Amino acid sequence: MTIIKGGLILSFICLIHRGTAQTTLGHLFSEEVSNISFPKNFKWGYASAAYQVEGAWNLDGKGPSVWDYDARNNPDWFINGQNGDVGPDGYHNVDVDIELLLRQKVNTYRLSIAWTRILPNGLLSGGINQKGIDFYKNIITKLRANNIEPVVTMMHWDQPRALEDNGGFLNESIIPAFLDYATLLWETYGDDVQWWTTFNEPKQICGGGYDWGWSSPQNLLPGIGSYICGHNLLRAHAKAYKIYNERFRETQKGKISVNLDLTWQEPATNSPEDEEAAERGRLFWLGWFAHPMVFGDYPEIMKQRIGDRSRRLNLTTSRLPEFTEEEKEELKDSIDFFAIQMYTTNLVTAQEDAPVNETSFDNDLSINSYQPDDWPTTLSSWFRVVPWGARRLLNWIRDTYGDEKGIFITENGYPDDQTILEDMDTRGRCHKLYLSNINDAIYKDKINVIGYLAWSLIDDVEWYGGWVVTFGQYNVDFTSENKTRTPKQSTEYYRKVVTTGCLVDDCVEPL
Numbered sequence: 044m045t046i047i048k049g050g051l052i053l054s055f056i057c058l059i060h061r062g063t064a065q066t067t068l069g070h071l072f073s074e075e076v077s078n079i080s081f082p083k084n085f086k087w088g089y090a091s092a093a094y095q096v097e098g099a100w101n102l103d104g105k106g107p108s109v110w111d112y113d114a115r116n117n118p119d120w121f122i123n124g125q126n127g128d129v130g131p132d133g134y135h136n137v138d139v140d141i142e143l144l145l146r147q148k149v150n151t152y153r154l155s156i157a158w159t160r161i162l163p164n165g166l167l168s169g170g171i172n173q174k175g176i177d178f179y180k181n182i183i184t185k186l187r188a189n190n191i192e193p194v195v196t197m198m199h200w201d202q203p204r205a206l207e208d209n210g211g212f213l214n215e216s217i218i219p220a221f222l223d224y225a226t227l228l229w230e231t232y233g234d235d236v237q238w239w240t241t242f243n244e245p246k247q248i249c250g251g252g253y254d255w256g257w258s259s260p261q262n263l264l265p266g267i268g269s270y271i272c273g274h275n276l277l278r279a280h281a282k283a284y285k286i287y288n289e290r291f292r293e294t295q296k297g298k299i300s301v302n303l304d305l306t307w308q309e310p311a312t313n314s315p316e317d318e319e320a321a322e323r324g325r326l327f328w329l330g331w332f333a334h335p336m337v338f339g340d341y342p343e344i345m346k347q348r349i350g351d352r353s354r355r356l357n358l359t360t361s362r363l364p365e366f367t368e369e370e371k372e373e374l375k376d377s378i379d380f381f382a383i384q385m386y387t388t389n390l391v392t393a394q395e396d397a398p399v400n401e402t403s404f405d406n407d408l409s410i411n412s413y414q415p416d417d418w419p420t421t422l423s424s425w426f427r428v429v430p431w432g433a434r435r436l437l438n439w440i441r442d443t444y445g446d447e448k449g450i451f452i453t454e455n456g457y458p459d460d461q462t463i464l465e466d467m468d469t470r471g472r473c474h475k476l477y478l479s480n481i482n483d484a485i486y487k488d489k490i491n492v493i494g495y496l497a498w499s500l501i502d503d504v505e506w507y508g509g510w511v512v513t514f515g516q517y518n519v520d521f522t523s524e525n526k527t528r529t530p531k532q533s534t535e536y537y538r539k540v541v542t543t544g545c546l547v548d549d550c551v552e553p554l
């Protein structure tokens with residue numbers, strides 16, 4: 044079985060096992076759409092990431108990220124040689140893209156800052172690139188001038204290549220480097236930005252980059268690398284959060300989180316074994332990061348399973364590192380809102396534990412997670428349209444972590460052939476049905492969801508997948524000199540939703 048995420052073809056022999064079970068969940072695939080207006084203060088917008096939209100990989104003093112390095116040194120990892128060297132050239136199209144945001148009437152825009160545009164070799168001691176500072180200052184100032192709230196991610200997968208020569212996230216020396224960078228961003232932009240996330244999808248940074256390999260730098264140490272990376276990343280986040288509390292919070296009054304992602308894990312049957320396997324999947328994939336940042340430590344099931352499997356291999360310590368008491372204190376309660384990104388859902392069945400000598404994250408987890416053949420497909424093999432999964436996921440987050448601080452959906456979208464402009468029945472419908480489930484979560488389940496950011500405004504570089512499959516509501520003509528943007532049908536629908544808060548023609552106000 045193969046799955047494509049970001050265009051990289053991976054074999055998931057143990058993990059993915061599609062097509063054996065026919066779902067009994069068919070009744071949940073309802074086309075019914077809520078007619079209750081979203082809350083008036085709901086955040087509506089789009090999300091983006093520096094590597095995917097900016098291009099200008101080496102212009103005006105920018106240093107190379109791990110992706111820039113791989114575009115040169117491992118070009119065959121990128122489909123058709125399509126990489127982020129130029130991409131949609133957002134670097135030279137700031138005003139054009141802000142015009143699109145204004146056309147869409149959104150009140151929020153999520154962007155990420157390329158660490159190496161600010162600090163070319165990743166380190167403060169290597170010098171600050173003023174042109175990089177100015178580039179983001181200009182965007183943030185223009186967004187604010189147009190009443191569009193910026194949500195800024197400090198690192199969306201594009202860590203400095205220079206730090207990778209020392210092991211990147213496998214070396215704890217990345218922590219002080221990140222803290223210098225985060226501090227500089229708060230000193231520079233903190234008065235204008237209220238919403239921050241330190242990292243985008245740590246599971247993909249750490250698992251993809253150091254364990255299973257669908258993300259650069261693909262420095263793979265299965266069953267070890269992802270945990271060390273995750274540990275250093277979590278410590279970097281907690282220490283950055285502490286710095287914000289001590290130096291910036293009083294004056295800047297911002298909110299900080301980490302963008303977490305989860306493919307919803309639904310038990311294939313109601314047997315206790317499948318229920319347990321699905322919960323284990325959620326805890327390994329989301330709890331790995333959410334538990335420490337809410338409760339101060341990894342989920343018990345991770346500590347227990349990885350510890351046990353390490354002992355049985357005669358290792359003296361667990362492959363999952365331990366936090367010190369001080370680190371637990373720092374980590375506990377270190378997010379100000381819950382940022383979740385969700386795209387699809389898998390069914391889960393229990394399976395026998397993998398042999399302990401084959402170390403990998405997937406084998407530590409040992410579940411069978413798959414998508415049945417009768418679920419609606421898209422052009423991406425990993426993505427089937429499962430709107431009800433959104434509501435289940437939101438319920439689980441509220442029940443597991445609470446929703447007092449607000450749950451913010453910071454990415455959700457639909458992958459398709461980028462040349463298709465008539466996308467109301469595909470992308471538009473997908474946004475509509477997911478939003479309807481989110482609306483049910485808000486009104487029927489009383490969950491505090493504060494916003495929704497569509498991925499994405501324009502077609503961009505889908506990592507190793509180039510622009511073969513994209514998520515944009517605006518088409519980009521990648522062959523044209525100006526990278527011309529053209530609206531797809533879904534822009535009309537999304538604009539209507541954003542301006543009216545209503546998914547159908549006529550809505551009623553909530554009681």
Ligand code: BGC
Binds near residue numbers: 049
């Ligand atoms: C990532 C985006 C990516 C999207 C679609 C998310 O996991 O944050 O960078 O483009 O998925 O694959």
